[in-house]
Amino acid sequence: MRSKLMSALLLCLPLSALAAAPVPPATQPELEQIGTAPSAQRIEADIRTLVGFGTRHTLSDTTSDTRGIGAARRWIKAEFERISAQCGGCLEVRYVSEVVSGEKRVPDPVEIVNVIAIQRGSSDPGRYVIMSGDIDSRVSDVMDATSDAPGANDNASGVAGILEAARVLSKHRFAGSIVYAALAGEEQGLFGGKILARHAIDNGWRIEAVLNNDMIGNIAGINGIIDNTTARVFAEGTRFNETPEQATARRFTGGEVDSPSRNLARYIDRMADLYVPNLDVMMVYRLDRFGRGGHHRPFNDIGAPAVRVMETNEHYHRQHQDLRTEDGVVYGDTIDGVDFAYAAKLTALNAVTLAGLAGAPPPPADIEIEGAVTADTTLRWSPVPAAQAPDLAGYKVYWRLTTEPQWSHSRYVGNVSQYTLSNVVIDNYFFGVAAVSTDGAESPVVFPGAAGSFGGYQAAAREPIKENQATP
Structure with missing residues (x-):
């Protein structure tokens, strides 16, 4: 009894009164190095390669070696394999796919193919942090699968960021696992995200975080603002799959602004302040932009912590547009609208966040x-x-x-x-x-x-997803 009373008293004492172990350091030299490691030159090279496939529309050619989404995904897979070879095979590279049909934007059967690379954790490999971006591109008509759709910023920039983050982080080892995911089918209905979310459920992944990168290279907004020092992180509040009982408890105890996605956004903001020079994070308390969607949403739908990382000022003439000039206004998502140094800075934000999360213990429960x-x-x-x-x-x-x-x-x-x-x-x-x-x-x-809570995802009632079934 005396021992229990003493333990209870000690819990109420200030830290200075406790004979505790030393306080861990406030910052990590490894993350300081990662925060400046991404290369604008390598990101530019990757964006130019992706733009060079002409179009990456979800319904575009899959057999050509030089044009269409098939050529693009094979190149991404080969690039992941090259990165893995340089780290002694530290990445597990694979396709995760599913055939989709009967949808408004996918009326006929099409295999939606994601390319992922997994860097397994050393002590907690079942815990996953995910960085994603979408492969596909489009023009004004969402069903036009043949016209040139370079998609330089939307979203070759995000895919290039994923590849560069893999190059940087594969040189290090972490307790938890990191997934680098190039997702397809975003413009046709967020299918790649839905497929990977289901794959995560089916394979028992404990998802700690999803960082969806969708447009990370534009600094000149349609509002006339030029800004290369801020990034937006969109994070929803109340968990989508909250039960009525949980909603009642939240009404009396709070939590509307403290979902796991919101606290993931706060974590990203903190990492920018500590490790990424000349970058500030604008946390946006919203799932996404008005009337818009992204590949983080399917993960939010199952209750996993997921956010959208992107540029602060968008230029809508460069999004979802046919390549043309009208009344002196140039339209189209071409490579001249991408600032590669800024894309490298947002890639660094992702890299330090992934490293911090995967290197830390899992969140308490x-x-x-x-x-x-x-x-x-x-x-x-x-x-x-x-x-x-x-x-x-x-x-x-x-x-x-x-x-x-x-x-x-x-x-x-x-x-x-x-x-x-x-x-x-x-x-x-x-x-x-x-x-x-x-x-x-x-x-x-x-x-x-x-x-x-950072746990508690729910599977959607769908057929099992096929892995490694993409046409090579």
Whole structure:
């Protein structure tokens, strides 16, 4: 009894009173190097190659070696294989595909083929962080599969970013697994994302994060603004598959702005501040732009944390347009509209985020909070499994005013499973917990309850997805 009372008292003491292990470092030299590693020259070369296939429309030619989406996906797969060869076979490169038909934009049977490369984690390979971009391009008529559709920014820039992130990160090793995913069928109905989300469910992936990159190379907006120092991260609030019971609990405890996707966005913002020179993140509290969609949405649909990373200022004359000039206005998504240094900067943002997430312990689970009608707030959580995080140092408790967008207060509390913040009133703040490794790598902050949990995806009722069935 005396031992239990002493343990309870120790949890309420300030950190300085505890004989705890040293506080992990605040930053990581490895991430500082990754934050400046992506090459604008390599990204430019990849974009030029993708543009050179003429069109990458989902319904375009799949047999030619020089034109159409078939040639493009084979080149992407070969490039992943070249990257893997340089790291001793560290990437598992494959197709993940499904035949789609009977849809408004895919009326006849078409095999939608994703190209993915998996960099397996060392201690927690079942935990996945995903960087995606879409292969396909289009012109004004979404069903026009033959006209030239260079898709330089939308979205050769995103695919080039994925390839470059793989080149950079394959030189390092991480606890969790990283997936580099070039997805198809986005313009016809987000089919590539749906296929990979189903594949993840079928194969038991624990998805910690999805970073969808869709247009990361334009700095000159149609509004006249030129900006190469900011990026937008779109993140939805309430989890799409929230149950009525969970919605009722959220009504009384909060969590509308603390979904796992929102806390993933806060994590990305923090990584930009720490590791990517001259880049600021604009967090947008919305699933996507008005009337628009992206390949992160199918992952949000199953309840996984997923966001869209993209340029801040778009130029609509360069999106979904036939190549033409009208009344002196040039239309079309051509390569002269891409700023390669900016694309490299947003690639670096992805790379440091993937490295930070995969290198950190998994997010803590089963977080509970109490403190009603008291001066103190107590948080409890389930310890991260030792096998998944052999380098776990402990946990950090975060809190912020309910009107603040970013976590503003934190305290490293050591390797415990509960902690009491004295004289921090539960009614005035939002709270969360992150896991921390010995080298300072942190998981995203997890808000208490189902609203903030990084687990709990649900499979859609669909036929199993076929893997490695694409025509070579």
